[in-house]
Amino acid sequence: MTGTDQPTRQELTASPAEIGLLLPGLGRVMVALSVGSAAHERIGRIAHVARRGGALCLGGETELDLGAVRRVVLDRGSVMRGQVYPRLEFQDGAGTVLMRVVGMEGEAPFETNLAHLLGPALTPEEAAPTPAAEAGPEVAAEDCAATALLRRLHAAGGPVRVALRTGPAWQAWEGVPPEPRLVMGYVNLIAPSFHLHLRLGSVAGFHVSEEGWEAVDGAGARFGLTLRPLDAAALEGMG
Known part of the structure; x- marks a missing residue:
């Protein structure tokens, strides 16, 4: 549980497209993609979200194929220096995280804009695993x-x-x-x-x-x- 007595992880009940349209209300966020040992993170307010064909488009800088997303999870487990950094995980059917949206202004914008979509709490067994990057050779x-x-x-x-x-x-x-x-x-x-x-x-x-x-x-x-x-x-x- 978090400091607000909310579950650490909850599945959201709306579709990924509907949740995506709420992202501009979450304040300053970090939108993160990763593959292997590479991570690409954009930071700032999301000014505009649109659905074009089967893709969720965050401005002209980020696109996510909605056909690959099976659920969206709200995670409140990241706490640094006493502040919760909530994140939305857009996951595929295997639980792999395709895109993360991390709140940089604390819990309030997430709780205000997503309260009506909070679904069942997820147990630790249902938390998506974070795949470890392959070690690879040491390089100077x-x-x-x-x-x-x-x-x-x-x-x-x-x-x-x-x-x-x-x-x-x-x-x-x-x-x-x-x-x-x-x-x-x-x-x-x-x-x-x-x-x-x-x-x-x-x-x-x-x-x-x-x-x-x-x-x-x-x-x-x-x-x-x-x-x-x-x-x-x-x-x-x-x-």
Whole structure:
């Protein structure tokens, strides 16, 4: 239970599309997608939500295939420095989390806007497991393909689109990338409205295409992360 005597986890009773349309009322949030050892997080208020075809579209930056979503769970279990950071988990039929929406302003916006949708409490056995990322080889920062490219893009000083596609979900951010930070085995981009986290060694290299630099794993497979310079000079210099 939480400090408000609410269950830690509850399933919501409305459809994923109906819940999605309520997201602008939740205040400042973090919308997070992840695949393997890569996490792409946008931070801020969601100004506009629409349903286009079978997709839930959060502005022009995030899309989620509603056909893949089987339920939405409200989790109140994340507490830091005395504040609850509630999150919505859009899950598939196996309980895998396809997209997270984390409240950055505490419980109040979530409880106010979602109170009429609260369903049954979920027991710990029903909580979706968090898959562990494969360890992979240890790689020094100077030998990490992702670190090298992120440093190159930061030094160039031009705007870049950073996008992650995870199958049923897609999210992008555009801006001048900040200087990469190395923390606890990860290389990170930390901007006020965007975070990117990549475990060192999780990117073996990049495939250059019309889409930009597409990250590949140790087996040479693209896993959905793309970095694309947005100015003409940088595009001509890709390679």
